[in-house]
Structures are given as structure tokens and as C-alpha cells.
Amino acid sequence: MRIFSFKIITILFTCIAVLSFSQVQKSRAVTLMGSRFDITVVDSHEGKADKSIDLAIKEISRIEDLISEWKPETEISKVNKNAGIKSVKVSAEVLNLTEKALYFSEITDGAFDISIAALDKIWKFDDSMNEIPADSLIRKSIEKVGYQNIIIDRKNSTVFLKKPGMKIGFGSIGKGYAADAARELLKKNGVKGGIINASGDLSTWGNQADGSLWTIGINNPFKENIAEVLQFKEYSVTTSGSYEKFAEINGIRYSHIINPKTGMPSTGLTSVTVIGKDATSANGFSTSVMVLGKKKGIKLINNFPEFQYLLITDKGKIIKSKNFKNIYP
Known part of the structure; x- marks a missing residue:
């Protein structure tokens, strides 16, 4: 068995940019929900930007205290x-x-x-x-x-x-939901732009401090380069895949993402990236397509044209939805 680790989503931005019209772009990395969150905001000055990031952290922590299956009082x-x-x-x-x-x-x-x-x-x-x-x-x-x-x-x-011993958990869509919730809260509080990146499940809005669009790179784990560069204002991007954890047995790669119906790990796809208006739904689709596999997964998501996708198979082939480049900005 072999295990490989690749980072699929790369965010490309200037950490702090102060322009003539007094906009500041500031970022902070924190650990929340057991994962790394990178929170970036565009605000009127540095002190306000810090408070906006604090507000996002508080909102994500609130959600964790509602849906965590590991904290006993949720x-x-x-x-x-x-x-x-x-x-x-x-x-x-x-x-x-x-x-x-x-x-x-x-x-x-x-x-x-x-x-x-x-x-x-x-x-x-x-x-x-x-x-x-x-x-x-x-x-x-x-x-x-x-x-x-x-x-x-x-x-x-x-x-x-209904069944004794049953459990539910939101590991598949929880971080995406938290990214969406933090985005909506900051928008309501007048933050003009930002990006909430929950370990690769992210939601953006507005523009960067220099007026440019948010730029997001989707990495190719086979070639360790960028498979696609996206630019947009308000969208969400999520990636599910076996690029971080998988078992290789008898030449077949078995993903750590398990099919709930069969108990078998998913095979055939290395990663699934989905773009849509909210990270919660995009998360649901990226996980589902990984489990269903290429043929059934594409058949499913093609029924929802408001979501676009980029798949990378276990052989390194890249498959994009028909309108992949037309969904943004």
C-alpha cells in the first residue's frame, strides 16, 4: 500500500494591500473544526479588517458548537x-x-x-x-x-x-457550510470582499483590494502543477479526493472516501472539484461524485447546470463540464 499527499486548492492573493482609496486586504490562518481555515477580508482599514476576521472566526466556532460530533454538548x-x-x-x-x-x-x-x-x-x-x-x-x-x-x-x-448505535456527522458538508455562513455574516456587516478557505472548501465575494478578481488554482496531483486557474467574484469551490489519503492494494487505488451503501472505498477518480454559488451544495456534489464514480457522477451533476466540475481520474485524465469557463465571473 502507498499513501500520497497533495494539496489540491491553492489560493493566490496579496496578503496585505493598501491602496490610495484606503482599502486593506488582510489574511489570517487559524485552526477551526479540526482543520485549517484561511480567512481573507477587504476592509477600510487594518483594525476593522482584524475585527472582521475575528467575527468570521466567532461564526465558524458557533457552527462547530452546533454540529460537531466530537464535542459532547453539541x-x-x-x-x-x-x-x-x-x-x-x-x-x-x-x-x-x-x-x-x-x-x-x-x-x-x-x-x-x-x-x-x-x-x-x-x-x-x-x-x-x-x-x-x-x-x-x-x-x-x-x-x-x-x-x-x-x-x-x-x-x-x-x-x-431509529437504530441504536446510529450516528450522524457533517464532515462532508460542515466546513463548506461554515464558509458560507461566515461569508454571509461578513457581507451583512458591510465587508466588501473576502475569501473563506476551509482547507480547500471556499467561498468568495467582492474583489481583492486592488480591484482584481479572486484567483484560485486547482492543482493537478499527478503533475504537481496547476490544472486550471479560475477568476471570479462571488462563487464557491470545493474539492473532494484521494490526493491526501488512499490505499493502493494490488495496483488499485482505494480512496479514504467510503461508499455508504457498500462499505467499499471509492475508486476511479483522484479528485472532484465543483464550482457553484454555495460551498454547502458544492461539497455535497463533490463528495457524491467521488463515491458514484465518473460515469454516474457526471450523469448526476449534469442535471444541475448551475454547478460546474473538473474531475481528475486515477489515470490523470482531466474532465471538465461543458460550460466550465462560462460560470464566472
Whole structure:
């Protein structure tokens, strides 16, 4: 088995730019939701820019305190603790995000499933595996996975997991949602431009301090160069892939992204980058396409022309949607 690590998304910008019309562009890197966030804002002066970044950090931390499955007092942790026991009242925000996740489960026939949080960890991506787990172990690993057993009561704002031992988690769309939420909050507070980059899942708005568009490079992990350069104002870009963690067994690359229906890692694609108006949805599509594979994944996302994609196969072939360059600025 071999494990490789590649950084797929590169953000290209000037860290601090002060122009004649007194706009400042400032960036800060922080660890939130267990990942690196790079927050950049364009504001009237440096002190205000710092406060805007602080506001974004506070908003992302607030979301983590709602949806983290690792913090014991979050709403999601309470839902998981009461699996098979009782419904748990949640905020409208958590209810809406859960419904969003279930929407992706339905349109992908379960290829996307937040109840994969209950998956038994039989696959290892630490250079210790040299053979595929037994079929019996794979079947057992997904016994508590199944979005059909996530029951939402909108009237009473509750979530119930029907099976004891079930869990839900928002690792697949949570960081994208946080990037969107921080962007919207800063826009409401008058911040004219910025970019919230949640470890490659990012949302932008406005312009850079010098008036130019945001420039984003999509790396090619096979050639270690830029596969595509994007420029736009307000869009979101997310990437899912096996470029950071995968197991290679008998010449086949097995991604750390697991198919919730089969318990098998996804194969065939190295990375999926999706561009759209919000990172939450783009995240849902990038994860789903990775699991579905090239043929089924493209068939799915082509039904949603407001989202564009760039796929890189395990053989290094780059596949772009028909209107990939027409979606922006």
C-alpha cells in the first residue's frame, strides 16, 4: 500500500494591500473544526479588517458548537446519544442542514449519507493494509448506516435516529457550510470582499483590494502543477479526493472516501472539484461524485447546470463540464 499527499486548492492573493482609496486586504490562518481555515477580508482599514476576521472566526466556532460530533454538548452529539431512544429537539439551523444532507442522499440513492459517521473503521490509510477486508467485515461495517433511518419532524423541530448505535456527522458538508455562513455574516456587516478557505472548501465575494478578481488554482496531483486557474467574484469551490489519503492494494487505488451503501472505498477518480454559488451544495456534489464514480457522477451533476466540475481520474485524465469557463465571473 502507498499513501500520497497533495494539496489540491491553492489560493493566490496579496496578503496585505493598501491602496490610495484606503482599502486593506488582510489574511489570517487559524485552526477551526479540526482543520485549517484561511480567512481573507477587504476592509477600510487594518483594525476593522482584524475585527472582521475575528467575527468570521466567532461564526465558524458557533457552527462547530452546533454540529460537531466530537464535542459532547453539541446538538448533533445529543442526537447521536439518543439514537434508538428518543427524538431530540434541535435548532432550525441544524434541522435545515440535516434536511440538506438528506436531499443529497435522496438524489444520489444513498451515495451521500451523513449516517456514515457510524461506519466501523475497518479500512486503514496508515500504510498498514495490504489486502481488502473480508466481505463479512465490510457488510458488518455498514449495519448502522442508512439515511432512511434519520427521521425529521419539522413541526416539532426534532431529529430521531431509529437504530441504536446510529450516528450522524457533517464532515462532508460542515466546513463548506461554515464558509458560507461566515461569508454571509461578513457581507451583512458591510465587508466588501473576502475569501473563506476551509482547507480547500471556499467561498468568495467582492474583489481583492486592488480591484482584481479572486484567483484560485486547482492543482493537478499527478503533475504537481496547476490544472486550471479560475477568476471570479462571488462563487464557491470545493474539492473532494484521494490526493491526501488512499490505499493502493494490488495496483488499485482505494480512496479514504467510503461508499455508504457498500462499505467499499471509492475508486476511479483522484479528485472532484465543483464550482457553484454555495460551498454547502458544492461539497455535497463533490463528495457524491467521488463515491458514484465518473460515469454516474457526471450523469448526476449534469442535471444541475448551475454547478460546474473538473474531475481528475486515477489515470490523470482531466474532465471538465461543458460550460466550465462560462460560470464566472
